Amino acid sequence: MSKSITKRSQDYSKWYNELIVKANLAENSAVRGCMIIKPNGYSIWEKMQAQLDKMFKASGHQNAYFPLFVPKSLFEAEEKNAEGFAKECAIVTHYRLKNDPTQKGKLLVDPESKLEEELIVRPTSEAIIWSTYKNWIQSYRDLPILLNQWSNVVRWEMRTRLFLRTSEFLWQEGHTAHATKQEALIEAQKMNEIYRDFAENYMAVPVIQGTKTDNERFAGAEITYCIEALMQDGKALQAGTSHFLGQNFAKAFGVKFANQKGKLDYVWATSWGVSTRLMGALVMTHGDDKGLVLPPNLAPIQIVIIPIYKTDDQYQDVSNKAIEILNHFKEKKFRIKFDDRRNQKPGFKFNQYELEGVPIRISLGPRDINNNQAEVAYRLTSEKEIVSLDFLYQYVENKLASMQGEMFQKALKFQLENTFEANSMNDFIEILNDKGGFISAHWDGTSESEQAIQNMTKASIRCVPQKRLMEEGKCIYSGKPSNGRVVFARAY
Amino acid sequence: MSKSITKRSQDYSKWYNELIVKANLAENSAVRGCMIIKPNGYSIWEKMQAQLDKMFKASGHQNAYFPLFVPKSLFEAEEKNAEGFAKECAIVTHYRLKNDPTQKGKLLVDPESKLEEELIVRPTSEAIIWSTYKNWIQSYRDLPILLNQWSNVVRWEMRTRLFLRTSEFLWQEGHTAHATKQEALIEAQKMNEIYRDFAENYMAVPVIQGTKTDNERFAGAEITYCIEALMQDGKALQAGTSHFLGQNFAKAFGVKFANQKGKLDYVWATSWGVSTRLMGALVMTHGDDKGLVLPPNLAPIQIVIIPIYKTDDQYQDVSNKAIEILNHFKEKKFRIKFDDRRNQKPGFKFNQYELEGVPIRISLGPRDINNNQAEVAYRLTSEKEIVSLDFLYQYVENKLASMQGEMFQKALKFQLENTFEANSMNDFIEILNDKGGFISAHWDGTSESEQAIQNMTKASIRCVPQKRLMEEGKCIYSGKPSNGRVVFARAY
Numbered sequence: 001m002s003k004s005i006t007k008r009s010q011d012y013s014k015w016y017n018e019l020i021v022k023a024n025l026a027e028n029s030a031v032r033g034c035m036i037i038k039p040n041g042y043s044i045w046e047k048m049q050a051q052l053d054k055m056f057k058a059s060g061h062q063n064a065y066f067p068l069f070v071p072k073s074l075f076e077a078e079e080k081n082a083e084g085f086a087k088e089c090a091i092v093t094h095y096r097l098k099n100d101p102t103q104k105g106k107l108l109v110d111p112e113s114k115l116e117e118e119l120i121v122r123p124t125s126e127a128i129i130w131s132t133y134k135n136w137i138q139s140y141r142d143l144p145i146l147l148n149q150w151s152n153v154v155r156w157e158m159r160t161r162l163f164l165r166t167s168e169f170l171w172q173e174g175h176t177a178h179a180t181k182q183e184a185l186i187e188a189q190k191m192n193e194i195y196r197d198f199a200e201n202y203m204a205v206p207v208i209q210g211t212k213t214d215n216e217r218f219a220g221a222e223i224t225y226c227i228e229a230l231m232q233d234g235k236a237l238q239a240g241t242s243h244f245l246g247q248n249f250a251k252a253f254g255v256k257f258a259n260q261k262g263k264l265d266y267v268w269a270t271s272w273g274v275s276t277r278l279m280g281a282l283v284m285t286h287g288d289d290k291g292l293v294l295p296p297n298l299a300p301i302q303i304v305i306i307p308i309y310k311t312d313d314q315y316q317d318v319s320n321k322a323i324e325i326l327n328h329f330k331e332k333k334f335r336i337k338f339d340d341r342r343n344q345k346p347g348f349k350f351n352q353y354e355l356e357g358v359p360i361r362i363s364l365g366p367r368d369i370n371n372n373q374a375e376v377a378y379r380l381t382s383e384k385e386i387v388s389l390d391f392l393y394q395y396v397e398n399k400l401a402s403m404q405g406e407m408f409q410k411a412l413k414f415q416l417e418n419t420f421e422a423n424s425m426n427d428f429i430e431i432l433n434d435k436g437g438f439i440s441a442h443w444d445g446t447s448e449s450e451q452a453i454q455n456m457t458k459a460s461i462r463c464v465p466q467k468r469l470m471e472e473g474k475c476i477y478s479g480k481p482s483n484g485r486v487v488f489a490r491a492y
Numbered sequence: 493m494s495k496s497i498t499k500r501s502q503d504y505s506k507w508y509n510e511l512i513v514k515a516n517l518a519e520n521s522a523v524r525g526c527m528i529i530k531p532n533g534y535s536i537w538e539k540m541q542a543q544l545d546k547m548f549k550a551s552g553h554q555n556a557y558f559p560l561f562v563p564k565s566l567f568e569a570e571e572k573n574a575e576g577f578a579k580e581c582a583i584v585t586h587y588r589l590k591n592d593p594t595q596k597g598k599l600l601v602d603p604e605s606k607l608e609e610e611l612i613v614r615p616t617s618e619a620i621i622w623s624t625y626k627n628w629i630q631s632y633r634d635l636p637i638l639l640n641q642w643s644n645v646v647r648w649e650m651r652t653r654l655f656l657r658t659s660e661f662l663w664q665e666g667h668t669a670h671a672t673k674q675e676a677l678i679e680a681q682k683m684n685e686i687y688r689d690f691a692e693n694y695m696a697v698p699v700i701q702g703t704k705t706d707n708e709r710f711a712g713a714e715i716t717y718c719i720e721a722l723m724q725d726g727k728a729l730q731a732g733t734s735h736f737l738g739q740n741f742a743k744a745f746g747v748k749f750a751n752q753k754g755k756l757d758y759v760w761a762t763s764w765g766v767s768t769r770l771m772g773a774l775v776m777t778h779g780d781d782k783g784l785v786l787p788p789n790l791a792p793i794q795i796v797i798i799p800i801y802k803t804d805d806q807y808q809d810v811s812n813k814a815i816e817i818l819n820h821f822k823e824k825k826f827r828i829k830f831d832d833r834r835n836q837k838p839g840f841k842f843n844q845y846e847l848e849g850v851p852i853r854i855s856l857g858p859r860d861i862n863n864n865q866a867e868v869a870y871r872l873t874s875e876k877e878i879v880s881l882d883f884l885y886q887y888v889e890n891k892l893a894s895m896q897g898e899m900f901q902k903a904l905k906f907q908l909e910n911t912f913e914a915n916s917m918n919d920f921i922e923i924l925n926d927k928g929g930f931i932s933a934h935w936d937g938t939s940e941s942e943q944a945i946q947n948m949t950k951a952s953i954r955c956v957p958q959k960r961l962m963e964e965g966k967c968i969y970s971g972k973p974s975n976g977r978v979v980f981a982r983a984y
Binding site: 066092141147 | 521522523526527528529530531534535538554555556557558559560561562563564566567568571574578579580581582583584585586587588589590591597598599601610611612613620623624633639643644646648660662835
């Protein structure tokens with residue numbers, strides 16, 4: 001582990017990049033804008049996947065898999081969606097390479113392998129899925145369809161950042177089809193609620209739930225529900241969206257069903273997704289100047305035991321006790337590791353697991369064995385405590401049980417302390433430049449005012465919050481009437 | 493469920509295609525050669541993934557994720573590998589669409605978005621991974637690297653069949669790096685053994701383990717270990733391969749490490765993979781004229797309960813008992829479903845679950861309740877038995893416990909009965925045309941003879957078996973000396 005990382009207060013952005021790389025979460029690849037997710041990062045993503053998948057299945061969804069490629073003619077069928085993604089599409093035009101006659105060992109795209117119709121690498125799968133649903137849906141008996149897919153998608157990005165914005169990313173995308181508008185609306189709201197539950201109770205990331213404005217809505221959606229989180233630098237991060245798509249895709253692909261009265265109608269749709277971006281949210285919400293801090297519910301390793309010894313005899317004694325502790329926690333289904341590498345010093349290991357955010361570290365030396373004790377370090381607060389081995393198991397279990405809630409409370413406190421009301425453009429700009437954060441302000445409901453504020457301040461409307469006090473006020477930009485505040489922030 | 497499917501004896505190929513579609517496992521998509529894996533199929537694939545992933549982790553591997561795209565210059569670095577895949581590559585050449593000025597609502601590839609260097613959609617990831625390992629490996633301390641990735645790959649295929657050969661497929665690919673040749677060899681063999689274990693003990697598919705000949709080896713490998721299964725039509729199916737790659741990729745990408753004596757050497761490599769092709773092997777090994785037959789270890793639903801009733805009162809009585817049975821098995825961690833759809837008749841449900849291959853069906857009517865009994869149908873043999881409710885739990889558990897072994901034994905019997913020795917070209921051709929199957933025959937070890945036999949008969953050498961009797965003989969084609977038999981077959 002090489003040295004420490006930049007402090008958050010010095011350069012938050014640099015801190016983030018260094019942390020991601022030094023904790024071995026991810027790195028940039030030889031392909032522009034595409035990242036490599038390293039084992040440390042992927043194992044956290046696997047935990048996220050497993051929990052989300054469980055929640056999706058418990059709410060009646062099944063997994064399926066649709067093609068990576070979308071023929072251009074299908075891609076362009078839903079015009080708004082196509083327009084929204086057209087400028088960031090990787091496009092397959094050929095299907096064969098051939099030897100370069102001028103350079104041995106080099107290959108050229110074979111011009112004779114040009115495709116009749118270009119294929120778009122999916123930036124999202126509404127088009128390919130709704131062109132399929134057309135064949136699956138004839139009657140109300142075929143509805144609802146409640147599918148999810150775990151996949152990779154590609155959105156060509158000019159400026160990329162590990163996890164937060166990459167040209168290829170991993171995600172899940174749910175795509176559902178319903179007989180009624182009401183049912184589709186409920187589905188989109190239900191998924192928004194599942195995302196909130198996951199963010200708050202597993203990631204320990206408090207979020208604001210709400211809907212996007214016209215400017216910020218998903219291309220092709222009628223309503224976009226979102227969860228918005230606040231990072232430690234005062235910038236917001238959109239952590240998950242679920243879309244009520246109305247009948248837009250059904251109309252674009254001609255998907256009709258016969259209702260119970262035999263009347264034909266277009267099908268109602270939703271789609272919803274979260275991505276590896278959540279990894280960025282996790283790091284930026286909880287990380288500190290020593291590295292990552294992982295909530296126990298998602299930590300691939302919850303407890304690490306580090307032996308301290310000089311002689312082989314000492315190693316033996318310490319190991320025996322460590323393995324006893326290891327087995328106890330393994331049996332109780334905790335995720336625990338005994339790091340018995342003999343070619344690395346304890347100090348090196350301490351740093352490594354602090355950087356990687358392991359919640360609990362138990363260290364055990366010969367003196368500890370003699371005194372029937374161990375040192376327990378708590379990653380969240382960096383507190384260390386000497387604990388009698390008689391009480392160790394209960395102590396560690398209690399710490400882990402309370403850590404999840406403590407992390408959430410700490411993040412919630414930060415969010416609340418960094419949520420402000422602004423009643424004028426001056427206030428608004430002062431708050432933004434001073435501390436950032438969520439700014440609750442009146443807005444006249446027009447795209448023009450929203451855009452003007454964004455142009456002036458780089459802050460956008462993150463959402464019209466779900467829990468919104470209806471109150472009369474004046475738009476901070478136009479002075480026109482508003483019937484409630486919306487949440488602004490600069491955002492990732 | 494529409495009608496029955498074609499009988500295997502009538503047209504095996506048609507039987508396969510109909511079964512895949514009618515059991516809702518997969519279907520063709522709007523994209524040439526790419527399939528849609530439907531929920532029924534994907535849920536089996538998830539079970540396969542979960543088990544394999546467990547086995548990979550238990551043997552010390554971790555998951556990671558590498559980019560979908562491979563820059564052409566990296567792709568061509570290992571020449572044999574590049575040559576092997578060059579003719580089946582999807583190639584991304586542009587990254588933006590623009591409005592078609594001549595047709596409203598249509599899009600064109602923006603010629604200004606041409607990439608400086610084309611990107612290959614990965615057909616396999618050795619190139620992108622070894623160009624990364626170069627940065628990760630300096631010393632023997634950085635070795636071994638034992639990574640696996642679950643991903644999609646694309647190999648442009650002209651003739652495709654659901655699961656067996658598709659342009660895009662899902663798979664896992666392991667990529668390991670080692671300090672010694674010996675260690676890499678052991679790794680490749682270990683993964684071959686894990687694949688055998690999985691095929692035989694989870695899929696109930698008996699396999700022959702062996703190595704590929706030069707003609708059949710993975711492009712860029714020095715040794716390819718494989719498992720070969722025999723389908724009911726007498727054709728072989730390659731079910732998994734693991735490759736000892738020597739130092740080929742290390743040399744192509746300049747990946748050297750300092751050994752313990754400080755001397756620089758190239759790193760040794762393996763790669764190994766199984767894919768959604770295994771779904772085809774599962775269907776073709778066990779399916780019968782009624783549909784799929786799933787081994788309990790992989791069946792998403794192991795037991796289904798179907799209520800039989802006329803009146804609402806009867807439905808209530810039957811349901812109460814069914815839910816009692818459901819809860820019992822759920823508690824014991826069996827995967828069980830109570831199909832209480834009221835708009836479908838029992839006969840329809842019986843057909844559906846036979847088609848979908850659910851191992852055990854329990855049906856329960858008012859008369860059964862009165863007589864304290866249930867009817868249990870066993871998918872493997874189609875036997876039905878009336879079982880007292882006093883013994884039902886034990887009966888079903890026993891059936892499920894023995895079914896896995898019975899399925900394996902049945903498939904093994906078929907494999908052995910369809911493995912033949914041929915001592916002349918005439919014998920060889922007669923056996924092939926008569927029944928197919930594995931044919932064990934002498935071969936002189938040359939690519940020429942192998943190719944000549946394949947040209948004459950369409951049979952290829954599936955493997956040089958691991959358990960091979962060394963015996964002197966004469967090549968059935970050339971008459972030249974051979975020191976042991978190899979396994980031929982026509983193959984998928």
